[in-house]
Amino acid sequence: MSEIIYRNKYRYINKDMKHKKNRKTTVVSILGTNLDRRGKNAKRWDKWRPNIALCQQEDMIVDTLVLLHEKGFKRLAEQVKQDIETVSPETHVQFHQVDFSDPWDFELVYSQLFDFSQSYQFKPDEEEYLIHITTGTHVAQICLYLLTETHYLPGKLFQTSPGNKESPTVGKYQIIDLDLSRYDQIASRFNQERVTGVDYLKSGIETRNSKFNKMIEQLEKVSLLSKEPMLITGATGAGKTQLVKRIFELKQQRGQISGKFVVVNCATLLGDKAMSTLFGHSKGAFTGAVEARNGLLKEADGGLLFLDEIAELGLDEQAMLLRAIEEKNYLPLGADKEIKSDFQLIAGTNNNMNKNVAEGKFREDLLARINLWSYQLPSLKERIEDLEPNLDFELKKFAQKAGHLVSFNKGARASYMKFATSPAALWKANFRDLNSSVTRMATLSEGGRISEDIVEDEITRLKEYWCDDLPRANDPCNVAVKLLGEEKASQLDLFDQYLLMGVSQVCKSSKSMADAGRKLFGVSRLNKKSTNDSHRLKQVLGKFDLTFDELC
Numbered sequence: 001m002s003e004i005i006y007r008n009k010y011r012y013i014n015k016d017m018k019h020k021k022n023r024k025t026t027v028v029s030i031l032g033t034n035l036d037r038r039g040k041n042a043k044r045w046d047k048w049r050p051n052i053a054l055c056q057q058e059d060m061i062v063d064t065l066v067l068l069h070e071k072g073f074k075r076l077a078e079q080v081k082q083d084i085e086t087v088s089p090e091t092h093v094q095f096h097q098v099d100f101s102d103p104w105d106f107e108l109v110y111s112q113l114f115d116f117s118q119s120y121q122f123k124p125d126e127e128e129y130l131i132h133i134t135t136g137t138h139v140a141q142i143c144l145y146l147l148t149e150t151h152y153l154p155g156k157l158f159q160t161s162p163g164n165k166e167s168p169t170v171g172k173y174q175i176i177d178l179d180l181s182r183y184d185q186i187a188s189r190f191n192q193e194r195v196t197g198v199d200y201l202k203s204g205i206e207t208r209n210s211k212f213n214k215m216i217e218q219l220e221k222v223s224l225l226s227k228e229p230m231l232i233t234g235a236t237g238a239g240k241t242q243l244v245k246r247i248f249e250l251k252q253q254r255g256q257i258s259g260k261f262v263v264v265n266c267a268t269l270l271g272d273k274a275m276s277t278l279f280g281h282s283k284g285a286f287t288g289a290v291e292a293r294n295g296l297l298k299e300a301d302g303g304l305l306f307l308d309e310i311a312e313l314g315l316d317e318q319a320m321l322l323r324a325i326e327e328k329n330y331l332p333l334g335a336d337k338e339i340k341s342d343f344q345l346i347a348g349t350n351n352n353m354n355k356n357v358a359e360g361k362f363r364e365d366l367l368a369r370i371n372l373w374s375y376q377l378p379s380l381k382e383r384i385e386d387l388e389p390n391l392d393f394e395l396k397k398f399a400q401k402a403g404h405l406v407s408f409n410k411g412a413r414a415s416y417m418k419f420a421t422s423p424a425a426l427w428k429a430n431f432r433d434l435n436s437s438v439t440r441m442a443t444l445s446e447g448g449r450i451s452e453d454i455v456e457d458e459i460t461r462l463k464e465y466w467c468d469d470l471p472r473a474n475d476p477c478n479v480a481v482k483l484l485g486e487e488k489a490s491q492l493d494l495f496d497q498y499l500l501m502g503v504s505q506v507c508k509s510s511k512s513m514a515d516a517g518r519k520l521f522g523v524s525r526l527n528k529k530s531t532n533d534s535h536r537l538k539q540v541l542g543k544f545d546l547t548f549d550e551l552c
């Protein structure tokens with residue numbers, strides 16, 4: 001029943017192919033050492049043979065078939081060529097020898113196909129190329145895909161498949177154009193989902209501060225490679241809690257952690273309860289211990305324990321914690337058997353831990369154990385160039401919650417940025433202040449537009465809020481604002497702000513300008529023949545447009 005199906009001689013071309021009519025079609029294909037080999041007798045025509053079938057398609061003429069084959073398969077290649085001549089005499093079969101001695105060796109197959117792409121004389125103006133990916137190993141398919149995607153092979157991917165019962169041998173084909181938008185969409189979705197660990201730790205905020213960025217890059221590596229404890233320090237609102245949460249999520253995404261994320265603020269663990277909350281207790285361990293209870297350390301088994309404000313932990317708890325992280329077991333309160341818990345510890349603090357150690361408030365051995373990896377998060381003012389991307393991030397976050405877009409009017413944005421990046425903006429609670437500020441403005445915005453009025457009110461509110469608390473006589477920026485006004489103060493370098501603060505403090509505590517001059521120039525005046533300290537002080541103050549009297 002072997003019936004040879006000839007390709008329709010009338011060459012009718014379907015609509016999709018019409019515009020390419022003037023270009024010839026060249027298919028690049030690997031000889032199918034299994035699928036194309038169906039013996040020599042007539043029965044071979046009953047079977048689907050991809051390289052024959054692709055020349056039998058009714059609506060497509062293959063002008064040239066470049067058949068890549070190995071040396072040892074020359075005979076089979078010749079047979080395929082002959083059979084193609086039978087069904088599609090217009091097709092010219094060209095052989096190209098390759099060395100696929102190990103067809104699963106990625107490097108070998110890739111280099112062979114790459115060499116082919118370099119040596120073949122492609123003429124894209126005259127010919128359309130289809131890269132057949134149905135034959136060859138998966139390794140070869142991946143290599144053909146890569147070479148096509150990168151345009152080393154200037155064509156489209158081309159697949160064939162066996163047909164149904166009516167036409168089993170000819171089958172179907174499909175062209176995959178990697179340049180078409182459908183593929184673009186897949187590629188961009190893929191890119192979106194393939195956010196890097198670093199981006200993830202930064203919540204996708206495109207931070208500009210190079211020191212911060214470098215730190216996060218290292219932190220990502222350490223997070224993914226190490227299970228050792230970490231210490232994250234930084235002022236309130238610098239982003240410690242957010243960062244640790246992200247570290248946990250990143251580890252979880254990469255399958256590095258299976259347990260829970262347990263957060264404990266050590267400042268809330270008061271008195272006797274601290275021990276049992278952390279380490280658990282047995283039934284009847286103390287009055288009121290009606291039930292045995294697993295502590296938070298046990299809850300974090302296999303997961304991550306974040307001990308925020310670790311400096312607040314009592315000395316007894318510190319000793320117990322050290323044992324728990326070193327030996328991975330500890331004794332719950334009132335229990336006679338130790339229990340096991342294997343967790344990663346991250347500690348957070350805004351204290352100077354060395355000082356705490358020096359004052360005997362914190363165990364030196366515990367600090368040495370937890371600060372193997374230690375990261376200091378800079379304050380918002382220390383990375384003021386990151387304010388803008390964080391501002392946009394906060395706006396987006398608000399918009400997501402509110403369900404509508406929120407943005408600044410152009411002028412409003414400029415005024416807000418000018419104030420926000422000036423020395424007058426103290427950002428005492430760092431990103432937490434920024435978050436509250438954006439929340440206020442966005443809530444008050446009408447139709448999602450933050451106007452100049454809203455910004456002005458917000459600036460006033462922030463100034464009052466930052467002014468209210470704690471005397472700030474030792475804040476150079478505050479001193480400069482008080483003496484010179486905001487506009488002028490904002491033009492000063494921090495160096496000059498400190499200079500001004502120091503000089504004004506000496507002036508205030510001096511009887512006269514000469515007295516202040518003597519104190520300020522006490523060393524250099526001894527080395528000079530004629531001294532005029534008052535004059536020198538006057539010159540310094542002149543730099544700031546100030547007089548001695550104005551300071552006292």
Ligand SMILES: Nc1ncnc2c1ncn2[C@@H]1O[C@H](COP(=O)(O)OP(=O)(O)O)[C@@H](O)[C@H]1O
Pocket residue numbers: 201202203234235236237238239240241242243431432435
């Ligand atoms: N990486 C971040 N992703 C999202 N929000 C952040 C990030 N860092 C800081 N923030 C913002 O700053 C606020 C304070 O951060 P948080 O982690 O609570 O600070 P800390 O723990 O250092 O006091 C958060 O509520 C959030 O609005």
Ligand SMILES: [Mg+2]
Pocket residue numbers: 240241242308
């Ligand atoms: Mg916190």
